[in-house]
Amino acid sequence: MxxxxxxxxxxxxxxxxxxxxRVLAENIKFVFQQYGISPSLFEASLFPCEILKDFDAIAIATYTWGNGEVPSSMHPIYEAFEQSDTKHVITGIAGTGDxxxxHFCGAVDAFRDMLFVQTTLAATxxxxxxxxxxxxPRCRLFVESILKRVRQRK
Ligand SMILES: Cc1cc2nc3c(=O)[nH]c(=O)nc-3n(C[C@H](O)[C@H](O)[C@H](O)COP(=O)(O)O)c2cc1C
Known part of the structure; x- marks a missing residue:
């Protein structure tokens, strides 16, 4: 490793x-930990959007609501990415859907398109x-893609 x-x-x-x-986010955290990294896990309403820029990498995990829509609980961080200078931040977008x-996992698609423009998107x-x-194993590939991009940046 x-x-x-x-x-x-x-x-x-x-x-x-x-x-x-939540289980998906915990699985992603578990894989990071297998690489000796301790990511901070935030429920969306508790994430301080003003410190977006301070992270090397941010992984988003969201469900999908309505007709393929981003849930309202994710609107603050979505809009913070849109309004901030975060091209240096490596991102990954993960989600569960039905x-x-x-529109399966439509919120993942919406985040993907936005993060591709606003950040350095590494994985979906x-x-x-x-x-x-x-x-x-899919979570592992997701995490490895993020870590490789962070390592290239360092
Ligand atoms: C009213 C409602 C609308 C939903 N709309 C979608 C949708 O458009 N696309 C999708 O992939 N899943 C949709 N889902 C399924 C949820 O995204 C899915 O059950 C998800 O795993 C829930 O995540 P959670 O257990 O973390 O809350 C919908 C579920 C509900 C109840």
Missing amino acids: ALTNYEMEIAIVYTSVTGNT SFYP LKVELAPQDTDL
Whole structure:
């Protein structure tokens, strides 16, 4: 595990109503920890948006609401990225959704398009409802993509 040999500030910001996305965020945190990194895990309403720029990397984890929409709890951080100079911040966007709906994980797509412009987007991940054991390798790839980009920056 030679991806990290320096200090890095990483945040995971999630929102969850029924728990699926919270589990996904915790799985992502677990994988970071396997690389010897301790990311800060924030529920979205508790994340201080004014310090967005201070992180080396931020992973967002969101569910999708309405008809493929970003949940209102994620609007503050979404708008903070839109309004801040955060091109230096490495980002990843992950989410859970239900493929029963026409726009599966639409909030992930919306974040992806915005983060691609506003930040250095490294990874996306969509998970069907509650994360399964088979999603752990996908979480690992998500985290590794973020770590590789951070290492290139350092
Ligand atoms: C009213 C409602 C609308 C939803 N709309 C979508 C949608 O458009 N696309 C999608 O992929 N999932 C949709 N979902 C499914 C949730 O995103 C999914 O259950 C998610 O895993 C919930 O995350 P949580 O357990 O972290 O709250 C919807 C769920 C509800 C209840």
